[in-house]
Amino acid sequence: MKYQSFIGLEVHIHLLTKTKVFCGCRSAFGDEPNTNVCPVCLGYPGVLPTLNLEALRMGCMVARSLNCTIPGRTWFERKQYFYPDMTKNYQISQFASPLGQRGYVELEGRTSGAGRIKKRVRIKECHLEEDAGKMIHTGTVSLLDYNRAGVSLLEIVTEPDMESGEEAELFIQRLRRTVRYLGVCDGNMEEGSLRADANVSINLPGRGLGKKVEIKNLNSSRFVRLGLDYEIKRQGEILDQGGTVVQETRLWNENRDETTAMRQKENAQDYRYFPEPDLPVFCPDEAFLKSVEDALTELPQTRMGRFMDEYALGEDPAELICDEKQGADYFEAAVREAEKLGLEKKDAALSIAKWFLSDIKHILNREGIALQDIARFKAGPGRLASLAAMLAQGRLSGKLAKQTLELVISEDRDPEAIVRANNWEQLTDPEQIARAARGVFAAEEKTADELRLIAGDSAKEKRRRTLTAYLVGKVLAATGGRADPKIAGEQVEALLKASLV
Ligand code: ADP
Ligand code: ZN
Ligand code: MG
Numbered sequence: 001m002k003y004q005s006f007i008g009l010e011v012h013i014h015l016l017t018k019t020k021v022f023c024g025c026r027s028a029f030g031d032e033p034n035t036n037v038c039p040v041c042l043g044y045p046g047v048l049p050t051l052n053l054e055a056l057r058m059g060c061m062v063a064r065s066l067n068c069t070i071p072g073r074t075w076f077e078r079k080q081y082f083y084p085d086m087t088k089n090y091q092i093s094q095f096a097s098p099l100g101q102r103g104y105v106e107l108e109g110r111t112s113g114a115g116r117i118k119k120r121v122r123i124k125e126c127h128l129e130e131d132a133g134k135m136i137h138t139g140t141v142s143l144l145d146y147n148r149a150g151v152s153l154l155e156i157v158t159e160p161d162m163e164s165g166e167e168a169e170l171f172i173q174r175l176r177r178t179v180r181y182l183g184v185c186d187g188n189m190e191e192g193s194l195r196a197d198a199n200v201s202i203n204l205p206g207r208g209l210g211k212k213v214e215i216k217n218l219n220s221s222r223f224v225r226l227g228l229d230y231e232i233k234r235q236g237e238i239l240d241q242g243g244t245v246v247q248e249t250r251l252w253n254e255n256r257d258e259t260t261a262m263r264q265k266e267n268a269q270d271y272r273y274f275p276e277p278d279l280p281v282f283c284p285d286e287a288f289l290k291s292v293e294d295a296l297t298e299l300p301q302t303r304m305g306r307f308m309d310e311y312a313l314g315e316d317p318a319e320l321i322c323d324e325k326q327g328a329d330y331f332e333a334a335v336r337e338a339e340k341l342g343l344e345k346k347d348a349a350l351s352i353a354k355w356f357l358s359d360i361k362h363i364l365n366r367e368g369i370a371l372q373d374i375a376r377f378k379a380g381p382g383r384l385a386s387l388a389a390m391l392a393q394g395r396l397s398g399k400l401a402k403q404t405l406e407l408v409i410s411e412d413r414d415p416e417a418i419v420r421a422n423n424w425e426q427l428t429d430p431e432q433i434a435r436a437a438r439g440v441f442a443a444e445e446k447t448a449d450e451l452r453l454i455a456g457d458s459a460k461e462k463r464r465r466t467l468t469a470y471l472v473g474k475v476l477a478a479t480g481g482r483a484d485p486k487i488a489g490e491q492v493e494a495l496l497k498a499s500l501v
Contacts, residue, residue, distance in 0.1 A: 003202040003239065005232050006209050007168050008124075008160035009224075011175060012153050013185040014131065014193040015058045020150035021130050022049035022092060022279075027152065029191050033145035041130075041150030043088030048278050051076075055128060055152035056099065056282060058184040060292045062154055063100025063126040065178055065299060070292070073283050074099045076128075076276040084144060085133040093129035093155075095273045099282075100126030107162075108301065109170050117167055122159040129153050154185075160199065160209060165225035165232070172196055172221040177300045181325045189219050196221075198228050201245070202235045210235070211245040215252055215259055227252040231259055303328055311335065311349035320357055324371040330381055331356055337385030343392055351388040359405060360384065367409070378409045387415045400424045400481055427482045430491060433475065436483065437491040440474040441499075447471060448499070455500055468492060 020027050023040035040047045060070050077095040103123035110116055133149040135142055156175065162168050176194055179185040187194050196218045201210030213235070215227045230252075235245050250259040284292075298306075300322050307318040307328075322328045331352060338348035360379065364370075369377055387405060390396040396404065396419060407418045419425055427433055441448045451467050454460040468489075475488040 002204075003232075003236055004205045004207075005163045005200060005202045006160035006212075007162035007164070007228060008199045008212075009156075009158045009162070009168060009171060010197040010199070011156045011158075011172065012131075012195050012197075013062070013156070013179055013187075015055050015152035015154055015184055016186065017052055017054045017058065017152045019052060021052045021055045021128065021152040023150055025150065028147075029188075029193070031147055033143075033147060036147045037149070042146060043086070043149075049092060049276070051279055051282070052152060055154075057288070057292055057295070058152070058182075059099050059126060059128045059154045060284070060289075061182050061184055061295050062156065062179060063103065064292060064296060065182060066100065066103040066105055066123045066126065066156065068100030068103030068123055068126055070099060070284055070289065071097050071101060073097060073281050075281040076279050077273040078276050079129075079271045079273055081271060083132065084142070085135050085146075086149065087133075087146070091130060091132065092276050092279070094127035096275075098125040098127035105171070105174065106301070107167065107171055107174065109174070111166055117170055119161065119167070121161045121171060124157040124159050126154055126156050129155060160201070160212075165228035168198060168228055169221045169225035172224055174301065176221070177323065181297055181300050182295075183297075183325075189221070192219060195219050196224055198224050198231075200228050200231050200235070202232055202239065211247045213245065213247065213259075214249045216249055216262065218252055223252050223254060226257060227259055230257065234259070297325070300325070300328075310345075311353070312346045313349060313353055317353050317357060321353060326374050327356070327371045330371075330374050333381035334384045334388070337382045338388050341385060341389035343389055347392060348385070348388065351392060352384060355384055355388065355405075359402060363405070363409060378412050379405060383408050383415055390415065390419065394428060394484060395419075395426050396424060397426055397481060397485065400426075423480075424482060426484050427479050428484045428487060430487055433479065433483045433487050434491045434495070436478040437471075437475050437488070437495050440471055440478055440492075441495055444471060444474060448496075451496055452500060455496070468496075 017027055019025060020041055023038050025038050025041055026036045028036065040049060063070060074094065074097050076092050078090040079093045079095070080090045082089050100123070104120050105123065107121050108116070108118045131148050131151040131153040133144055133146040135144055158171070162171060176187040179194070180187045185193055189195070198215045198218060199212045200215070201212040203210035213231055215231060218224045218227055231250070238245055246264070248264050249262045251262045252259055304318045304322040307313050307322060308315065313321070321331050334352045334356070335345065335348045338352060339345055343351070363379070364374070364377065387396070387401055391398065391401050404415050404418050404424065407413070408415055411418065447467055447470060451464065454464055471492050472485065472488050475492060476483050476485060
């Protein structure tokens with residue numbers, strides 16, 4: 001690597017406050033344009049903003065989860081600029097004392113190759129501001145929708161501690177998961193609930209930061225990676241040819257997989273920041289800070305580590321299960337229920353993890369139930385635990401367990417009741433299975449004869465195994481799938497042996 005790269009991200013998240021940050025308008029995506037507006041968010045002269053405390057609280061929750069300090073005094077500034085999507089001609093934002101300061105995250109995960117990412121990314125700040133409206137360009141006219149104007153926006157700014165598109169992508173993915181866990185943002189990048197600006201510069205090693213380029217408004221973590229990798233390459237080629245990188249703002253063109261110049265970047269002082277005179281300084285008191293701490297939750301990365309220790313799960317299943325908080329909650333509840341039914345914790349976890357990551361996820365998908373709505377899923381944790389317990393106790397075959405699960409969902413009944421009603425409880429009585437096996441031997445005379453003929457012929461071992469499996473399958477079928485396959489196998493072998501002597 002000839003050059004060193006420096007990447008800093010500015011991530012904007014829409015907070016899930018019911019109303020906008022400085023007025024009482026509804027905050028929602030997808031409503032009829034210009035229906036959630038009022039004189040305050042439309043920037044009429046003479047109106048006064050009022051601060052949404054919930055937005056501050058959610059912002060502070062994110063800040064604390066990113067190990068930021070919440071200052072004793074935090075306030076708002078006006079950031080002046082002119083743009084049609086912002087009728088006040090200034091944005092209320094934070095500048096000198098944002099609500100979250102100097103934090104960090106431990107970024108850890110796998111790269112697409114065999115490598116690992118493990119580094120600390122410092123968080124410069126988290127600040128609260130209002131979003132602008134939305135411009136829709138159609139042919140010769142531009143339309144404006146101000147529903148988004150004034151929506152609570154939290155901006156998370158990192159120090160330039162990342163070095164590759166892959167690291168930045170992982171950062172975004174991890175941050176997205178965190179804010180979803182906290183329940184303060186839905187993380188929906190397509191709808192713009194989470195968007196990122198990516199800043200990147202390169203330089204010869206040891207020379208420090210280079211001239212930065214900002215890639216604006218990336219609405220997928222993949223575009224963050226692609227845009228940055230493209231930019232690192234582009235800047236490298238400029239330096240290779242003895243040129244200098246122009247400090248500017250660029251846009252990612254997702255159709256052409258390249259960045260294109262948008263504008264030369266304004267300097268911070270151009271915004272003429274000054275304290276917002278219509279909002280008081282906010283001095284968080286103990287009660288407020290406590291409400292923030294109380295609302296925090298075990299973060300996904302921590303939870304994943306705990307799952308690996310406590311339940312002896314591998315990294316992959318732990319990661320997959322912890323992807324959504326509601327999924328991880330479901331998993332833990334099911335494990336607890338299975339323990340109550342007498343399973344060892346780690347056995348329970350292994351079985352529940354398997355079910356959760358295959359059948360349950362598959363069915364949720366099929367039924368169109370998002371993990372957040374898993375509470376309305378008919379196969380709740382208790383029912384899954386009961387299935388797992390029946391399996392572990394050998395009372396139900398794997399195949400019938402799957403059928404039972406389907407009936408749990410279609411009939412909304414407990415697995416125990418379904419198994420009883422269908423007489424699906426596994427047959428483990430050897431004598432009963434032997435009886436079925438004798439019946440099969442009588443019906444399958446030719447197969448049985450061939451087996452006797454090739455017994456002991458090591459060259460025919462494969463054929464012998466195929467035929468045996470065939471007979472075992474017939475025994476299972478004869479018992480309606482209820483015979484314990486292991487015992488069925490033993491009985492078939494025993495019958496064969498007996499008929500040889
Ligand atoms: P600006 O005032 O232009 O917005 P900031 O200092 O606020 O710049 O930084 C914005 C983002 O750009 C931060 O995420 C920061 O880490 C990143 N950044 C700043 N300087 C550089 C640089 N030279 N190279 C790469 N990233 C940078
Ligand atoms: Zn309003
Ligand atoms: Mg900035």
